[in-house]
Amino acid sequence: MRLAHEQGITEKVHILAGVTPLKSARAAKYMATKVAGMSVPDPVIKRMEGAPKGKVSDEGFKICLETIQELRKSRFTRNSHHGD
DSSP states (O other), rough: OOOHHHGGGGGOOOEEEOOOOOOOHHHHHHHHHSTOOOOOOHHHHHHHHHHHHTTTHHHHHHHHHHHHHHHHOSEEEEEEEOOO
16 A cells, blocks of 8 residues: 555555455465465464464454454545455
8 A cells, every 4th residue: 555655546546455354374374375466464364373263263353354444544545345
């Protein structure tokens, strides 16, 4: 987002952010390394790895909600698309 803003893109177009709840640390690692255009920061992966057994998908959902809240505060996005 920062790069898009620095290049003036956010002044010309609206950015639609795609957000999906992570189901496991393995899925987060896969998305980070194998899915083109997907960004999953290392702290998010570590947080998923540290979630208690049986609560990993709950943690992924919390991370998703937090990300949406941060995006809503951002001046760079006007909307988001939520996966399930």
